[in-house]
Ligand code: GDP
């Protein structure tokens with residue numbers, strides 16, 4: 001589960017991690033008032049307005065109008081996801097910038113071309129920076145233990161650093177029982193060229209972050225950048241925390257931080273019906289029972305020249321309602337050009353699946369060809385149910401057969417005009 005930057009920072013500050021002073025706002029009036037009352041009146045001369053959304057790259061991103069898609073400008077320059085406000089009447093500037101940011105869409109390298117609507121802004125004290133670092137703690141699955149990653153290239157994505165300056169990345173594994181040792185933190189500090197009080201401050205900070213990572217049960221804790229300020233303090237200027245979904249049941253307070261508005265609506269809907277649904281970027285929707293069959297089915301789709309649009313596992317004990325929900329979810333993805341149902345009837349009988357599909361089709365408008373392969377218990381009854389329904393299906397007898405059908409249908413779509421609804 002992803003958290004917003006402001007939530008991540010609030011959690012980290014409970015572990016003693018230093019963060020800049022900040023306030024979250026949801027309206028332009030509030031942005032202006034908070035900037036004046038909380039910052040200007042405290043003698044803070046500059047603030048940052050930071051769009052809160054579950055996507056990075058905000059600093060290089062740009063805002064577009066929610067309806068027209070026009071790029072938004074402030075005093076002739078693009079409105080970015082992170083805006084520095086200084087000089088003059090900063091409360092008034094914050095108000096006018098927030099008017100442009102809130103309710104409009106931010107486009108970054110991670111949001112897709114459409115961008116995503118911004119509903120919250122973090123207003124934060126701007127701090128003069130001397131040095132910026134990249135710092136992350138994440139799970140190294142190949143070593144079965146957490147890994148601390150540090151780079152002197154703060155503000156730059158770690159993938160870019162790894163590709164262009166691999167020598168700039170320092171790594172230390174955390175022993176799952178002993179935890180991060182002070183000598184390890186010092187070793188990283190030396191490699192970054194820190195000494196004296198700065199080195200001590202760094203060792204202390206890293207211990208707090210390692211504790212936060214463990215106690216919050218994160219799968220990722222990333223500060224990019226971690227800043228060394230002009231007056232020699234470490235400060236988490238940006239924070240990204242991803243919590244381990246499988247540990248959330250132990251942390252109801254953390255689970256309550258979920259922001260459903262930031263999640264894929266179809267994934268939220270699927271989770272409500274205990275369906276495993278993962279959105280992918282292809283064009284063939286696939287509804288399958290069991291993860292193993294899902295993997296094999298996706299390989300098959302790929303071999304047939306298609307790409308899976310999703311992974312929808314209805315599980316072993318699906319009932320008619322669940323099948324119906326699954327079917328509706330699969331078909332509501334606008335990227336799906338062909339839908340494939342590949343179910344092996346073991347515990348869930350084929351006739352039940354067929355009934356679920358027929359029932360679902362009474363509530364959804366079908367705008368794509370559907371290939372169905374039902375094999376196993378009561379496959380014959382299932383075939384009859386599908387036939388009696390009078391609905392149009394392409395029935396596949398085997399996986400090979402299904403692959404052939406998908407290949408043909410995709411080829412027909414390439415030559416036919418697009419049937420994507422307007
Ligand atoms: P991201 O682009 O989504 O990763 O957003 P960040 O929170 O990392 O902000 C983008 C950039 O703004 C950072 O890499 C910093 O260089 C800069 N920045 C963030 N906070 C401050 C600050 O307090 N002072 C200054 N001078 N720059 C900042």
Ligand code: MN
Nearest residue numbers: 155224225238
């Ligand atoms: Mn960042």
